[in-house]
Amino acid sequence: MLKSAPALAFDLTGNGNGKSIVILGGGIAGMTAAYELNKLGYTCTILETRERSGGRCWSVRNGSLSTEITNGKQQAKFDNDLYFNAGPSRIPHHHQLTLHYCKELGVPLQIYNNVNENAYYFSEGKGALSNKKIRVREIHNDLRGYTTELLAKAIDQNKLDTGFTKEDSEKVISWLMAEGGLDPDKLYKASARRGYIEQPGPKNRSGKISDPYTLSEILGSGLMEPDFYNVAEYTYELQMTMFQAVGGMDQIAKALEKKVAANLKLNAKVDSITNLDQGVKVTYTEKGVSKSITADLCICTIPLPVLSNINHNFSGDVSRSIDFASYIQTSKMGLQFKRRFWEEDEAIYGGITHTNNELTQIFYPSNDYQGKKGILLGYYNFNDKAKAVGDLSYQDRLTLALSKGSLIHPQYANEFENAFSVSWHKVPENLGGWAVYTSETRKTQYQALLKPDKQTYFAGEHLTYLNAWMAGAFESARSVVADVHARLSEQRIAYPTTESKG
Amino acid sequence: MLKSAPALAFDLTGNGNGKSIVILGGGIAGMTAAYELNKLGYTCTILETRERSGGRCWSVRNGSLSTEITNGKQQAKFDNDLYFNAGPSRIPHHHQLTLHYCKELGVPLQIYNNVNENAYYFSEGKGALSNKKIRVREIHNDLRGYTTELLAKAIDQNKLDTGFTKEDSEKVISWLMAEGGLDPDKLYKASARRGYIEQPGPKNRSGKISDPYTLSEILGSGLMEPDFYNVAEYTYELQMTMFQAVGGMDQIAKALEKKVAANLKLNAKVDSITNLDQGVKVTYTEKGVSKSITADLCICTIPLPVLSNINHNFSGDVSRSIDFASYIQTSKMGLQFKRRFWEEDEAIYGGITHTNNELTQIFYPSNDYQGKKGILLGYYNFNDKAKAVGDLSYQDRLTLALSKGSLIHPQYANEFENAFSVSWHKVPENLGGWAVYTSETRKTQYQALLKPDKQTYFAGEHLTYLNAWMAGAFESARSVVADVHARLSEQRIAYPTTESKG
Structure with a gap:
């Protein structure tokens, strides 16, 4: 039988017998690790710096908060039934482990409509078709x-x-x-x-x-230039079928959180990680109070640019890999409108408008079609364009999104209600969108983090070839759980360990 | 503002003052005509031959019945929460009138995932890649x-x-x-x-x-031959975004039925249509009893091959257009399986497998992803292949669908539960899938039916350039309502009457 993904079974034998694991970061990787370790009889504690779990798997809703490093506090004022996925918003059909956990955790999926022939190309510049949709x-x-x-x-x-x-x-x-x-x-x-x-x-x-x-x-x-084919639907990861979680991608994080609620400490900011002769000690600040925890092993899922600012006693190789990690700069803005004019006036139901200006992409919502209101992604950009947008104040970002977006949708002027923006490289708990590697850094920096540093293991999307995707977090969590369990229970492990020949 | 469809407003002024309209056929066209005429103050009676409304807009569910002209009675034995759309199963995003009525009638939509890069091509025949998926x-x-x-x-x-x-x-x-x-x-x-x-x-x-x-x-x-590009996603009508009604396409018919329940006579088979000097008389058989009804005007939505067998006193031109109408032969079979092996084993979520054998297409369901059971369309074919399948007994159709389908999905053998097939050209209330025209018959036969024959008007998908689609039924219904209202209320009408230059 041709399968498009490895077998999903994760049937480790043996028992952790209450051995203790401290997990740093309550995102998808950290919570999945705790969820699987709980099944095996380990005692897990997750330290999460934010007041919520989920990490980048975050749907911005009414009341959502963020504080960026060069901007103050921002609070979303969306209508109660509206949201946008500030982090991952698409699940490829071949990310079987993401689909597996959605099924196991009871998170229903719906199509993310990534291909829409009725969306637009908008080229700002010179030429007969420029400045037209x-x-x-x-x-x-x-x-x-x-x-x-x-x-x-x-x-x-x-x-x-x-x-x-x-x-x-x-x-x-x-x-x-x-x-x-x-x-x-x-x-x-x-x-x-x-x-x-x-x-x-x-x-x-x-x-x-x-x-x-x-x-x-x-x-x-300019319509044959890279702006219009670089983020194309031909890319393996962007080919249909694609999914999203019904009700917001954060439903995946919330479903995981239910499974690990007893393990999770929120508002717990890690200050130091110290490998001891036996075990590991982590100090953290919980609501202004310094605390510490020791455990048999540590699994660290903290994004590398953030980890770089945390005290540790890791080896030189590991330390350098952390300090020189490269993460993408990426920005998104959700714009709430009074009515779904893109549907009502222009018959655009989901999909993406591509531009060569700062916006890069406008994403139309793949849910609540023919509903009353909606939130679209006013921009989703990367690298230089994301940096430029990220350097602006929240208000200036909005001014830009509205002025550039109005070139495509003049309805913005009458229909706009409110907005919320995220520049992930400016978010102190992340300092970047996701890990990016060259074939060279895969051979060097990347390798140092695949092995534990004494009692500390590293996990997250950044330690996979599915970097940038939730699937990377899930795969990495399973991989590290298998490693930890092999060490502590001295069992042979069942996790696929195929080495690439590519 | 660039719009992709005509304005949807249908604001006719004036009042029908209770004038009577008899509507033949309780499908989408007939019920929509009654719905709009009710709003204008007419007295409508819909005569529907079947024991259900909806016509071809039909989702086969547990207990669904059909009797084909060369096969006996067939009853569906699906699980209660499963169905397949035997008639229309896809709504293009540019069929704005279909979307309009779904919105007005409160029918929620979900994506019909017509493009799936992970489905298969299966070429039976010679060559290195034949007989492989x-x-x-x-x-x-x-x-x-x-x-x-x-x-x-x-x-x-x-x-x-x-x-x-x-x-x-x-x-x-x-x-x-x-x-x-x-x-x-x-x-x-x-x-x-x-x-x-x-x-x-x-x-x-x-x-x-x-x-x-x-x-x-x-x-x-053979993978570059017409079997694999003739029903392609490049076709305007098949380009994403596409929709289906949540819970089955029959939800559209059921929502319309609620609006016209007081007008609808089921089990009422039309025997004759007679234009009188004033008004029109229709005789029909209701549960074995001959009855008749007279009305000011008649709107006849009966498919032309069926109408051809009904007595009438229409003009020679109209009579000939009815008798020589061409309808497509088309067949579908729904197969219920114990588990969604196409998802679980092969990561196929919605979309279509194309073959060059009798099956032509396998459609995977675009709903209840990651659910327990599912019904897929074991074949959806046309013309010669549909005729060949239609000529078989129900059991032989199933044998064919399972044997050919097993070449692609060997799981059929273990997972199959039950089936239901429809060959629309064998269904006595339809005698064909939908009207097909050549550029020549558009100029001749088609024209005769665009005008009323005395007090009888014709409507349905077959009297539009959106033939084969529900949008044709909706557009035709509005068009005929505008004509009827103009005649009876002597009002100027607002319906768009743009003549094509194409």
Whole structure:
């Protein structure tokens, strides 16, 4: 049977017999580790610096709070039934461990509609199609049309050394004509695939289709540039089917929290981690009071840029790996509107508008379709653009999101109600979106953290090849639980340990 | 403001003052006509031959019945919370009138996940990849890869008369490299886009990707032939976003039925339609008793192949249009399984597997993801394949669906529970799936039915350019209501009457 993921069973034998594990960080990785260790008979304590669990798995709702390092306190004032996922917002269908835990924990899923041909490309700049909103389907089909036309003609005229037989050439040309929507003369002309300017209807309303843009117009307007293909739906992780948790991605964290409520200390900020000759000692501040805890082993899921500022007695290699870790800068803003104008006026139901300006992407909500109000992601950007936005005050971010967004949706002016922004690299409990590696740092820094430093193990999305995804947190948690259990129970472990040959 | 559909307002002025309309057929068109005419003060009677309303808008559930013309009675034995949509199962996002009525009638929608890169292509026949299940993403990305590679090299080597400047050529080549996932040498090689044979995971599990199929293998295995692109997601009507009604598409019919319950006579089979000098007389049989009704006007939504067998005194032109109407042959079978093995074992969540055998398509359910049991569409086919399946007994259809389906999903053998099949051309109340036209018959037969025959008007999906879709039924209902109201109330009408120039 072809399976698209490793077996999900996690049937470790043996018992932890109450041995103690202190887990640093109450995000997905930390809580999953505690959940699995509880099953095995360990005594777990999770120290979480925030007043909530979940870490980056966070749905911003009415009353949600954050304080960024160069901005003050911010509180969300959304309507009670509205939210946006400030952290992970999409689950690929091949992230089987995320799906597994959703099922085991009873979190229902719904489709995250990542592909929407009716969303827009918006290119700010020069060119005939710039500063206009262009439906994704128009660009997709025009480009498929022109490129298949070029190739079909070249093959037809024997201009290429394809090595095809005559019969194969004909079959390939037929396929190209279908792929590109070409006419019988192998030309790309007006096609219903790119939509109607007057929809078909009753009686003699056969609909009216428009002429395609020319390749020159598309090219000259920047619509073939990386801004429009870099975060594309062809990426393995972004291919449909994609999911989200019904009611907000934080439902996953909340479901985990229920399982580990007895283990969880909130408002507990770690100050130091000290490997002892036997066991490990962690000092922390809980509501202004300094405390400490010792345990047989420690699992540290604290994001590396934050861990870098915590006292520890780790080895030089481990310390350097922590200090030189690279995390992405990324920013999101949720905008609440009085009505779902993107649906009502523009028939956009979920999906993403891509831009080449600071916004990068606008995400439309994949839930409560045809509802009254909604929150869309006014921007979701990375690196330089995320840094620029993150450096602004909350108010200036909003001004930017509204002014740039209004170029695409002039309804913003009348319909906007309120907003909340997160620049993850400015959030003191994270100092970055997620770990990023080069093939070089995978071989060096990354390796040092895969092994325990004496009694301290490291876990989280940053210690997987599923970095940036909740699946990384789940996979890493299982992996570290298997390691810990092997050490403390001296049992052989069942966790898949396939080494990559790639 | 760019809108993707005509305005949805249907604000007719004036009052019908109780004038009587007899509506033949209690499907979407007939019930919508009654719903709108009720608002305007008309007295409506709907005659529906079946013991249920909704017509083709039908979700087969436990206890559902049908009797086909060459097969006996069939009763569904599904679990109580399971169903499949035997008729329309997808709502395109640009079918605004369908969305409008769902909103007005309070029918919640969820995504119909029509695009799933993790479903299969299955080619029965000769060739290296035949008789194997191939993930859609593998074929999509391999073909994109090879064709962009051919074109990028041809442009790079100046083999084509593109008229591009050197700078434009470079931009086009960059785009082609991104579109196809080419390597820096403009070659298509192994790519994560086509999936992993070992998924990435924690520590050094970087994942393992496979080599692509060769173009020759794909071509030689029939995977570039029309079976695999004829019912493609590039079609305007099948582009995401697509919807379905939560709980079954029949929720739309049931919501309409609530609005017209007082107008609806079930089990009322029309025997004759007679235009009188003034008004119209319809005779019908209600539970074995012959009855008749007269009304000021009649709206006839009966499918044309069925209407052809009903006595009437229509003009020769109208009569001929009815008698020579062409309807598609189409068949669907719902298969209930003990567990959702396509999800659990193969990570297929919604979407479609395409085959070149009798099955044509397997549809996976777009609801209750990660649930216990499920019903998938074992086949959904058209024309010759639908005819062949329709000619079989219910049992032989099942044998075929299970044997061909088992080639793709060997789990069928252990997991199958029960089934229900519909061949719409064999259903006596329909005698076909939906109206199909050529550009020639649109000019001739079609035209005769757009006007009333004396006091009888015609309506339904078959009198629109949205034939085959519920949107056609809704649009046609509004159109005929506007015509009827204009005649009886002598009011100017507001319904859009744009004539196509296409």
